[in-house]
Amino acid sequence: MAAAKDDSAGEDRPWGEVAPEAARRLLIAAVDAFAERGYHATTTRDIAGRAGMSPAALYIHYKTKEELLYRISRIGHEKAVEILRTAAEGEGGAAERLACAVRSFVRWHAGQHTTARVVQYELDALGAESRAEIVTLRRQADAQVRVILDDGVAAGEFDVPDIPGTTLAVLSLCIDVARWFNAAGRRTPDEVGTLYADLVLRMVGAKPAGG
Amino acid sequence: MAAAKDDSAGEDRPWGEVAPEAARRLLIAAVDAFAERGYHATTTRDIAGRAGMSPAALYIHYKTKEELLYRISRIGHEKAVEILRTAAEGEGGAAERLACAVRSFVRWHAGQHTTARVVQYELDALGAESRAEIVTLRRQADAQVRVILDDGVAAGEFDVPDIPGTTLAVLSLCIDVARWFNAAGRRTPDEVGTLYADLVLRMVGAKPAGG
């Protein structure tokens, strides 16, 4: 059980790619605020305040409040697609790749649940153009899981009567982790990932060993 | 497969219990608006407008905008608990009851997805007291599913290593239907309910027939 490359959810640090330090601080502040209170309930004053700056400073680095959300959403979705692609293109049987995909995807949604919450639930606060762009990324994520299921069924490893429906369910299950995680706080992201990988293998009727 | 009483998601009409006609119209308008744009992005003028009334009329029937959300959330959660309890207390084996619970819970989340979206995703727009009250209802919903899983494991019908975790996953899967349903619109609530009931039975390792 070490074929499909696993780790990819843990990067150096969450928002390293955001360029000027002040812009990065603002973006992180925005993620926290959006996750905590929602996009519309968050004020630009709140974001700037959390970043230790005046309200006007925000507009030096971002044109609008919405651009902040867009940036967050875009980077987050790219990360999500990357996680799933890494798993889908990994080595090993379909079951291993599916387990790996679910494990790392869930681990990300749990560990970075504040980011994930913004990414997954504030999508329609975006304008039409930005949203369309993000939806494209989302479809790429779907496709990764779909491919694994197709492979598994073709290889006789899985028993899945409804592949599109099951794809949807698997992704849905993983995504919803962002909603409830840390409400109780009893489980680690790793534990949830392992549990969910097991549940999903059962959902697709994976043969316990070798197929 | 007719033991556990099934239907309970379809009532006479959605908000029949809301007393004066104008209050009901306002509440329905609020559900639509909250589901469409989110609680914070919805204005009282928008709600009143959808109900064909002036902004001030809202305050004859509800003290604040938050009270509207509270009323919606309360009634919705009561409905959810009722659906799960009906299934949990039905006759038949654990597998039948679990399938029934998932089927009717999912059918509600899909069919009434606009209500369900408000109920499930706008919870923390509520004040502390209201939220606490709703959280109690939510725990009751959890308990219903938990009981079915306990029964199934005790009877040897299910194979579930982690009962609390699986309970969480089952509910999570059902709830997230409210998020994605009708985005595409290819499936009926019934179809999704049936698919999900099957997936959940696999998750708990239910013996295909008789146990």
Added chain:
DNA sequence: GAAAGCTCTAAGCGCTTGCTCACCAGCAGG
């Protein structure tokens, strides 16, 4: 060492928000 360029701030503009208040139509009871 003055000019130019960034980053950031204090102050505030125009607008929208949740909510209120003075008032009014329709309809019962006498």
Added chain:
DNA sequence: CCTGCTGGTGAGCAAGCGCTTAGAGCTTTC
């Protein structure tokens, strides 16, 4: 015909919103 009640309206208030603008401090450039 007046009275009182219920359920509605139009106008508008105080507060808070996203965002702008004039200018201050600090480097960098020549």
